[in-house]
Amino acid sequence: MAETIIKTEKLCFEYEKNEGEEKTQVLRSLDLTVERGSFVAVLGHNGSGKSTLAKVLNLLVTPTSGKVWLFGKEINEETMTEDELYEIRRRVGMVFQNPDNQLVATIVEEDVAFGPENIGVEPSEIRRRVDEALETVGMTAFARHSPHQLSGGQKQRVAIAGILALRPEIIVFDESTAMLDPMGRREVLDTIRKLNRDNGTTILMITHYMDEAIDADRVIVLDDGRIVLDGTPREVFSHVEEVRAAGLDVPQITELTYRLGLSGTPITAEEGADAIEALITNRQERN
Numbered sequence: 001m002a003e004t005i006i007k008t009e010k011l012c013f014e015y016e017k018n019e020g021e022e023k024t025q026v027l028r029s030l031d032l033t034v035e036r037g038s039f040v041a042v043l044g045h046n047g048s049g050k051s052t053l054a055k056v057l058n059l060l061v062t063p064t065s066g067k068v069w070l071f072g073k074e075i076n077e078e079t080m081t082e083d084e085l086y087e088i089r090r091r092v093g094m095v096f097q098n099p100d101n102q103l104v105a106t107i108v109e110e111d112v113a114f115g116p117e118n119i120g121v122e123p124s125e126i127r128r129r130v131d132e133a134l135e136t137v138g139m140t141a142f143a144r145h146s147p148h149q150l151s152g153g154q155k156q157r158v159a160i161a162g163i164l165a166l167r168p169e170i171i172v173f174d175e176s177t178a179m180l181d182p183m184g185r186r187e188v189l190d191t192i193r194k195l196n197r198d199n200g201t202t203i204l205m206i207t208h209y210m211d212e213a214i215d216a217d218r219v220i221v222l223d224d225g226r227i228v229l230d231g232t233p234r235e236v237f238s239h240v241e242e243v244r245a246a247g248l249d250v251p252q253i254t255e256l257t258y259r260l261g262l263s264g265t266p267i268t269a270e271e272g273a274d275a276i277e278a279l280i281t282n283r284q285e286r287n
C-alpha cells in the first residue's frame with residue numbers, strides 16, 4: 001500500500017474582505033488524498049482556489065475549518081511547536097511563477113546555498129547539497145554566474161535548486177512555467193518530471209496549460225473551491241463537457257478528435273495522429 005503523504009478532510013478556507021462584509025469561500029470542503037511519489041497536476045480557472053490550496057499545504061495560511069495531515073501528522077498550529085511547523089514547511093517546497101522574485105543572491109551558487117544556510121546546515125554539507133542541486137537541474141556550469149545573465153527557464157531552474165537544497169519531500173509548483181518561453185517551459189517541465197521519477201519527490205503542479213497536465217499521473221480540476229474532476233489525464237480529459245463547465249479547455253488534440261466524433265480520448269499528438277489516420281483509412285475502405 002502506498003503511503004499517504006497529503007490528506008485533507010472537509011478543508012475550508014474563507015476570508016472577509018472588509019470587516020463585517022460577507023465572507024468569500026475559497027476552498028469548500030475539500031477532501032484530497034495524495035500518495036507519496038505521485039505527480040499530480042492541479043487545474044482550475046482563475047480564482048478557483050489553486051494557490052490557496054498550495055498555501056494551506058505549505059502552512060502559509062490556516063484553514064478556516066477541516067483537517068490537514070502532512071507526512072501522516074495532523075497539522076495543528078495551536079499544539080505544534082514553532083520548530084515542528086518550521087520542519088514541515090521545509091519538507092514542503094514551493095516554487096512560484098516569477099523566477100526574479102525567488103532569487104536573492106548575486107551568484108547562482110550563493111542563491112542555492114541561501115536556504116540551507118538559513119536553517120543552519122554545516123558548511124561542508126551545504127557545499128554538497130548545492131553541487132547536487134545544481135547538477136539535478138542541469139545548472140552546474142552556471143554556478144559562478146550572476147542570475148541576471150540567465151534566461152527565464154534557467155532562473156527558474158536555479159530557484160528549484162534552491163528548494164532542492166532544503167531536501168523537500170513534496171514540491172508544489174504554482175504556475176512555475178507561466179512566465180517562461182516555450183524552451184524555458186520545456187526545461188522546467190523536464191526538471192519537474194526528473195525530480196518525480198528519479199528522486200521520488202511528490203509533485204503538485206498547478207498549471208494553466210492542459211498539455212502540461214498530460215504528463216501527470218493524476219489530474220485534479222478545481223472549480224469554485226471544489227474538486228470537480230479527479231483521475232488520470234485520460235479519464236479527466238474524456239469528460240470534455242465537464243472540463244469546459246469548469247472554465248477550462250481539454251488539450252487541443254483531444255478537442256479536435258472530440259469534434260470529429262472519434263471514440264477514445266487521445267491526449268498526445270501521436271495518439272491523435274493514430275486516431276485520425278484510422279478515420280481516414282476507414283473512410284477510404286468504405287468508398
Ligand SMILES: Nc1ncnc2c1ncn2[C@@H]1O[C@H](COP(=O)(O)OP(=O)(O)OP(=O)(O)O)[C@@H](O)[C@H]1O
Binds near residue numbers: 044046047053
Ligand atoms: N488573502 C486573501 N485576501 C483576499 N482575497 C483572497 C485572499 N486569498 C485568496 N483570495 C481570493 O480567493 C480566490 C481564490 O484565489 P486563489 O489565488 O487561490 O486562486 P487561483 O486558482 O490560484 O487563481 P489564479 O489562476 O488566478 O492564480 C480569488 O478570488 C482571490 O482573489
Ligand SMILES: [Mg+2]
Binds near residue numbers: 050051052174
Ligand atoms: Mg494562483
